[in-house]
Amino acid sequence: MCLHDSLSSMGALIADVVILSNIPKVLSYSIPNDVSPKVGLRVAAPVRKSTRVGVIIGIRESSESDEGLKDLACALDEIPFIAPELIELISWTSKYYHAGIGPCMALAFPPYLRQCRTIILDEDPVIFRTDRENDRLGPHQKSILDAIPNTGIRMSTLKDLLPGITQKIKALAKRGFIELKEVPCSSAPSCSATPEYTPDQHKAISEITQAIKAGRFHAYVLHGITGSGKTEVYLATAMEAIKLGKSVLYLVPEIALTPQTIDMVKSRIPLKVAVFHSGLSPKDRAREFMKVAREGVKFVLGTRSAIFSPLREIGLIVVDEEHDSSYKQEDGVPYNARDLSLLRAKNNSAVVILGSATPSMETYDRTRLPHSSLITMTSRIGPAKLPEVEIVDMRGIQGPLSDRLIREMIDTISKGEQVLLFINRRGFSAALVCPGCGKVLKGSRCDRSLTYHKAKGKALCHWCGFTMNLPEICPSCGCLDMKPIGMGTEQVIQAVQKVSPGKRVLQIDSDEMTTVKKLTAALDAIRAGSVDIIVGTQMIAKGHDFPLLTLVGVVYAEQLLYMPDFRSGERTFQQIVQVAGRAGRRKSDTKVIIQTYVPDHPLIQSICGYDYQAMMEIERGIRKATSFPPYSHMARCVVSSKKDKTAREFSFQLALSVNIPGVEALGPAPAPIALLRDHFRWHFILRSKNRGALHKAIDIIERMHQPQETDLKIDVDPYSMM
């Protein structure tokens, strides 16, 4: 007897349904006879005058209050894509982050499946090259052929490597350059060999494996210096989970999910791997989802949204670079995938590895909690050593590059090695200031200075995209010659070209690397040694492994340090240690030069010795004295409106309404970005040592009547203070 039969003997049935949209409430429907209801099933449901996709989260007998409910239109699938365990995670997310259940449920489905359609996805054939001579092909088509190994490649894998090539594949097949063959998915891909583990790796792998075998929740904070071989620990323990029949979720920060990472994981895991990230086409996202939901693929590699992937029986969750802020979603539901990984692991009695060379304070401190442990890896693999750090005092020095850094650059390049210059701002200068009236050039929609992009001859707002041609005179006073202040990648490149003419310089920032293909080609060029000097932003600072890179120059070390954010010290340390970690991954005797105007700042000093504990001590002292997390829990409330007065008054009304003992409201005040896309923004912080009390205070705020034309954003455990 199916669930439907057994339930129907109890009387009319009602389905509680979450609609995959902004509808915040659970809606109830009666179930027509031809629908066999199951928790997790996608259904088409009437909502006002339209039909929307929903997911059944509960089935119950009808009661008097259910009179007159509409019928569900139909079931969209035969069996549910998501299990009750995932529904539980989604419900928790909705409650904890004070977000509607509809938007939270939508996170678990790719956009293609949020529409009323049943799924018909194409097959995933294996592509082989034919013998046909390829001398009449263009460079792009040749590069596609070059990416196909002799043993063939799955269409989906090739598309991960070179997105947007569907039409070109069809054309190449039509012209006989490639053949597409259906090969059953069960044939395991061939795998590259595992290396001989270091003692640190052995210890970490065996401890974590024991916990996976025990089948109990446990969180490991894997604090391993850059280049200590953490990835091998992730892969080896993942294989142990797979051997036990469990599935594995492997999360990486957005910026790290390059084709190289996908390739590396796929080359080491002898199973099909599903890749989850928002850069895929809607159909490819649905295809990856279906691999997991229908074909039983047990390994998901993805960015933060993969935390909601439909894996079942998870044995291990890896959160690589756990300190990375891209695990926190800023728009929509403001969830943190790293934090949710702990909950999902708990619900699955699984193990989590939170790995980082620079763990966040929240993560490091959790090692004192039950079911948590710290594992450290303190040395690099083989002869590689952490680069020696030297601080250069920039006071009194003109231009972006000190003589000391220039000398080291010339020396490094003369040995055939590579230099990375890190500056975390794109464009030429951070702002343009009028030397006459002192006004900073701003756009019309945001209260931020415009960044000068010299190559384009334009001034851009990096917040809203506003663009203007560079004014010849100051718009305020008519004075000539606006002065650029602060620097970005373009200015560093200009200085590099002056001091080392003829050298091969590569700019890696979001202005230049506008497609995955460009970034892949750039990373390949660095690895192939066809670049001498890389000038890059955080896009290049993390995770990459460049064998020839032996000198890193941090051009403006304190750029983050004075941001209005209680994490700015910790973030400065994390950012510089990560970028320093790109050098010397194969050899010793490598160098990092940190240029700074505050050489004696204790935080800069702690970076100098890679002294994570010293940094933590400094930061702990400050956080404790000021009662910021982890010494309190926080939620940030941002009110925005087209009228400054409306935003200000409503934010005061909200902050004053909080009368829960033990909860304080700091502010309101204009947000650091006080005008964004034509909206004035006020914010205040709710803070408490007691999480329950904090949530009660948020409940009060949510119940307040919201004036028209205002927007209220509540961000629990906020990351951005801007």
Ligand code: ADP
């Ligand atoms: P981390 O993630 O800790 O920064 P990686 O996992 O990227 O470090 O490892 C650094 C380099 O060392 C990589 O090129 C990796 O392939 C290599 N590696 C890791 N473990 C071993 C090992 N046991 N033997 C040889 N090479 C290794």
